[in-house]
């Protein structure tokens with residue numbers, strides 16, 4: 001072998017070594033640190049029940065959007081905490097089992113640093129209107145239990161309807177990735193200076209919320225407007241919470257209304273299936289502040305409900321709950337509450353989802369047209385109770401017996417209350433979960449209280465780790481080839497000269 005050929009071989013070998021060394025250095029120098037996971041707990045103390053959520057996120061990424069996810073949900077046995085008004089000391093202990101479940105999910109050495117929050121919604125709002133001292137005692141009881149858990153207690157309080165709407169909106173937009181815009185979308189949006197978010201529709205047992213970014217800025221009703229700066233963008237958000245318009249309180253309102261014109265104690269109710277019967281104490285019906293204005297003396301103490309199963313009648317019946325007669329603003333939803341024109345897509349969750357999912361009306365591939373939704377509810381309501389009961393024997397009777405009313409109420413609320421029509425119906429997306437996380441206010445609440453949503457966009461390295469390593473490899477290969485080529489060109493080893501090769 002000639003000396004030039006030897007040198008060439010050595011050089012080739014050295015270049016390969018250099019490339020390998022460069023890659024090795026790039027990989028080891030920039031290897032991401034082992035994942036350090038953090039946890040947070042939020043208890044959603046709703047009017048019908050309490051859920052405990054455990055969230056996790058990588059510690060080093062806590063200011064990025066979309067990194068927090070739900071790892072556990074525990075449904076507390078028994079009623080919501082507002083249901084303990086007659087045994088307030090039992091409200092706290094009812095949470096113990098779910099807290100123990102959270103202890104199993106979160107590594108013990110991290111218990112102490114894990115924040116735990118409890119937010120109570122409309123059930124407790126109503127209880128504090130009805131009996132403030134009972135509401136305070138319930139909150140002290142749950143605080144005592146939460147303080148005795150091994151976590152870092154951060155508060156147990158009643159959140160306002162505005163907060164409930166706003167945090168629900170933050171949750172779904174965080175999970176849908178609407179706050180983070182990358183690539184062409186970011187460019188497009190910065191050119192048009194818009195950023196699309198999705199509205200949020202939440203239906204609980206005692207209240208319902210509507211929250212979205214309206215098209216035009218209007219200061220007609222400042223109490224319905226919220227301002228946020230999130231990841232470097234400004235958002236002006238409309239929100240309203242209707243207390244007493246959750247589906248359980250809406251049913252109470254409807255029954256109290258029906259009672260006004262009754263001559264005897266039996267009620268033929270079009271919102272329940274034919275053959276269904278239920279007895280209600282009239283005193284219970286008027287305990288809630290939602291019906292107190294309809295309270296009067298009745299010549300009977302119990303109400304006997306007989307199902308009739310008639311959607312059209314039920315619809316006319318529930319429609320009466322939405323008073324559209326006077327509106328002091330340019331536009332209203334109902335009861336004289338300001339509502340700007342609807343804008344964009346909406347995510348509809350909690351009972352909106354439970355009910356529509358039961359009725360098979362949530363499919364994203366072929367969203368049901370409004371008239372198909374109505375006919376589905378109509379034919380469901382028309383099925384006799386014995387048939388419904390045997391077809392869905394696995395579903396709790398309390399839920400099952402009310403899907404006809406709830407479906408009808410949801411249509412009334414969306415169509416009569418908020419003015420959704422067949423033209424924008426497909427903009428409503430009924431969703432239970434986004435990824436592994438439930439849609440609801442709890443995630444947004446935790447993100448806010450732990451300062452995990454920065455006002456300005458966090459500085460992020462321009463390249464991801466993978467692209468960085470890839471680029472290093474590419475540059476090294478190009479460099480090595482250029483060197484080799486240059487050497488070959490200038491030194492023209494004999495082996496490459498014409499006649500020798």
Ligand SMILES: Nc1ccn([C@@H]2O[C@H](COP(=O)(O)OP(=O)(O)OP(=O)(O)O)[C@@H](O)[C@H]2O)c(=O)n1
Nearest residue numbers: 046047048049121122204205206207350351354
């Ligand atoms: N699979 C399910 C689960 C719940 N529900 C009903 O859905 C309603 C509301 O549920 P939820 O969103 O959990 O309400 P809460 O959070 O308890 O009430 P609020 O937000 O008003 O405090 C309740 O009437 C409950 O009976 C249902 O019909 N089917």
Ligand SMILES: [Ca+2]
Nearest residue numbers: 046121204350
């Ligand atoms: Ca709720």
